[in-house]
Amino acid sequence: MPHPKSLSKGEGLLKGDFMKxxxxxxxxxxxxxxxxxxxxxxxxxxxxxxxxxxxxxxxxCEVPDESKTYELKDLSTLKVxxxxxINVHDKPKDLQTKR
Amino acid sequence: xxxxxxxxxxxxxxxxxxxxTTPVDPIALGIRKDAVLTINHFKQVEDYRKRKLRNxxxxxxxxxxxxxxxxxxxxxxxxxNGNVDLQVVTQNQSSSAKDVWKFNSGKELGIDFDWTxxxxxxxxxxxxxxxxxxxxxxxxxxxxDSTTAVTFAGITDDGTDLALYRGASPDKFEKPAATSLxxxxxxxxxxxxxxxxxxxxxxNLSLVDNLMITLEMTGREAAISDxxxxxxxxxxxxxxxxxxxxxxxxxxxDFNSLVLSQTDEFVINDEERTLKIVLEGRxxxxxxxxxxxxxxxxxxxDTKGTTGGTVKFGY
Numbered sequence: 001m002p003h004p005k006s007l008s009k010g011e012g013l014l015k016g017d018f019m020k021x022x023x024x025x026x027x028x029x030x031x032x033x034x035x036x037x038x039x040x041x042x043x044x045x046x047x048x049x050x051x052x053x054x055x056x057x058x059x060x061c062e063v064p065d066e067s068k069t070y071e072l073k074d075l076s077t078l079k080v081x082x083x084x085x086i087n088v089h090d091k092p093k094d095l096q097t098k099r
Numbered sequence: 100x101x102x103x104x105x106x107x108x109x110x111x112x113x114x115x116x117x118x119x120t121t122p123v124d125p126i127a128l129g130i131r132k133d134a135v136l137t138i139n140h141f142k143q144v145e146d147y148r149k150r151k152l153r154n155x156x157x158x159x160x161x162x163x164x165x166x167x168x169x170x171x172x173x174x175x176x177x178x179x180n181g182n183v184d185l186q187v188v189t190q191n192q193s194s195s196a197k198d199v200w201k202f203n204s205g206k207e208l209g210i211d212f213d214w215t216x217x218x219x220x221x222x223x224x225x226x227x228x229x230x231x232x233x234x235x236x237x238x239x240x241x242x243x244d245s246t247t248a249v250t251f252a253g254i255t256d257d258g259t260d261l262a263l264y265r266g267a268s269p270d271k272f273e274k275p276a277a278t279s280l281x282x283x284x285x286x287x288x289x290x291x292x293x294x295x296x297x298x299x300x301x302x303n304l305s306l307v308d309n310l311m312i313t314l315e316m317t318g319r320e321a322a323i324s325d326x327x328x329x330x331x332x333x334x335x336x337x338x339x340x341x342x343x344x345x346x347x348x349x350x351x352x353d354f355n356s357l358v359l360s361q362t363d364e365f366v367i368n369d370e371e372r373t374l375k376i377v378l379e380g381r382x383x384x385x386x387x388x389x390x391x392x393x394x395x396x397x398x399x400x401d402t403k404g405t406t407g408g409t410v411k412f413g414y
Contacts, residue, residue: 031241031242031245033242039119039120040119040120040204041119041204044238044241044242045238046241046242046245048241049237049238049241073245075244075245078196078244078245
């Protein structure tokens with residue numbers, strides 16, 4: 001089942017399951033990309049698209065289940081603000097919960 | 100609000116599915132005339148109150164490269180019908196930031212091209228176009244200012260490559276092969292134009308089955324005997340149009356017999372006395388083949404047609 005919100009708030013694989021990605025980050029304007037196991041970008045969304053929320057220094061976003069890594073760019077500096085594997089065991093600051 | 104600087108810095112095409120990994124056969128427009136990227140509404144729905152409602156957004160990039168080669172021609176044929184990856188980079192929007200549009204991975208655009216060799220030089224006008232559903236397009240637009248550009252082997256800056264820039268250099272214009280149509284020094288027009296004929300898909304992507312070919316030679320070699328010689332030529336003879344490149348290399352366009360028809364016009368007025376010949380016909384895209392290397396216009400080591408080559412139509 002496609003995640004209904006993804007159709008308007010992001011672009012990527014619009015099929016299959018979605019999971020919740022959580023990233024510890026301070027408030028700001030960001031662009032979020034996720035990549036599959038081959039490093040191919042499969043999802044994009046941003047603050048300007050209202051594609052995620054940031055509350056209490058934690059960004060939360062629904063991303064395709066196939067996402068293996070992510071990259072978060074600060075839209076004001078265009079520098080990478082956070083990146084890494086989407087794996088709760090390897091990246092303690094990034095919490096992942098399957099829906 | 101920051102000032103948005105005008106201009107397109109780099110436009111590069113490569114094989115479909117390779118931009119995201121290792122781009123294969125990248126070609127930059129390089130030395131070019133104007134290029135323009137336009138994004139606007141497509142098939143808006145107008146209601147009874149004449150309000151135009153959103154539907155799709157159309158992306159159209161037009162650019163005219165002055166670096167056409169036989170290799171470029173081959174790749175353009177390969178890349179028709181949505182089979183190309185394209186990266187467009189704008190001029191910097193600050194000291195380092197620029198917008199990057201990657202038309203790949205489901206965002207491939209359709210291609211049309213208009214290829215011209217004439218007395219004004221050699222050029223290839225390429226049009227890329229496709230419309231996307233509105234929300235997909237908005238997301239795609241949003242990503243442009245944070246997308247990291249791919250770098251291409253052998254391409255720096257806008258892709259200017261003086262080795263690929265060639266001016267007009269008439270060599271042969273024959274019909275049938277090995278029989279000259281006349282002296283190019285007495286010609287006022289000597290041109291070859293090849294362009295795609297398209298139909299559009301539902302998302303405005305060009306679907307190309309055929310190339311329309313038009314060759315013309317108009318000149319002052321217009322004695323009665325010249326006109327009779329022209330009129331006595333076969334209706335559908337083979338044709339060779341050839342331009343010189345550097346050294347002994349050349350670009351040869353070889354049209355088989357039955358491909359191009361002949362139309363003649365003889366004009367005498369108070370200013371001119373000219374004989375005009377127009378050769379034209381439509382060729383399916385898969386009736387085009389290529390020869391490279393020694394004897395075919397290119398360097399022995401050139402397997403792609405960059406230094407020169409032969410394009411055969413209807414064989």
